[in-house]
Amino acid sequence: MARWQPDARGRLEAAAFELFRERGFEQTTVADIAGRAGLDKRTFYRLFGDKREALFSGSGHLEEVLAKTVAETDAGPFEVVIAAFERMAEEVFVDRLELVRARQAIIESSPELQERELRKVGSLVAAVTTALRAKGLDETTATLATESGVTVFRVAYARWVAPGSDASLAELIAEVAAELRAITSPPGRR
Template sequence: MSRWEPNARGRLEQAAMELYVERGFDRTTVAEIAERAGLTERTFFRHFADKREVLFAGASLLQEFLVNTVAGAPNSAAPIDAIAAALEAVGVLFEERRDGVRQRQSVIAANAELQERELIKLALLASAMAEALRRRGVTDPAASLAAEAGIAVFRIAFERWIDDTDERDLPHHIRESLAELKAVTAGR
């Protein structure tokens, strides 16, 4: 193998996902991922701390995107609407990667440890969005409630999107789930 391999990270991600789907997360080793990608284990560890990180490496970028979108919402936007705008924007990004997102979710759904890690990620996203709302002048508990409700809306919408045989987009499901939340809280 040469010292420099083009797109090593992308190749490792692709190899890992293929193996996770074929063999399961638990039955896949870092050595197998590196071998499938035509790289060394050392190269794997230059890009990822462990094999879970292949699935969660984008969490910080996702958080940054959500926080920036909440911060950029119009000043007149209600807290839940600023959160909804951020979630819809993420929905558009996920839509562009629909097959890969669905594949990732199937791997996570098959493993309790990964499900726990996903819940931790969602909790961190809610905390970050609540803090973004506080910086906009929203006080607690409104900031925390809006962010936590937004994550609940996202989880429900995401699950519907993953299972949607009609191929409606994720932003559609986010808007629909938010409307249902607003109807429930309005007592309708």
């Protein structure tokens, strides 16, 4: 009988990531992932709904960091959202550029994963908008601040994962936010 080993979730995530990089998402089965992790398919399905979730399981943590920062930050709505994305970058993405680039390449190779990434971003938008509404902002203000902040994050993220990038994600978020402020300011205030 095999000896029990801890961190089945982490082992399955690592195995899925390795196999998706080696074989591609479509060519990797749940049985392949479980086998690489030294587990069975039943354990996989107990921890993940499907093989996509092995790549996207950290979304809940991202939502928590964003919502907590929104609740704790006292600034204008857009600045609160930018602060939340900067904190997420500092707490979650720091020193992970090569890993994130590899993950992004996996996502870009599969329309199914691209769709799942869009749903993940939608969940982040909903979490931030809800946190802003909990601070008393009206729906329009909360939505505009969140969508503007998410746009800043997306542009900064794309710059960060691009080959040759050496700035931190938090620095790029601040840079892109400044660019957005500049293009939305009246001509005399740029």
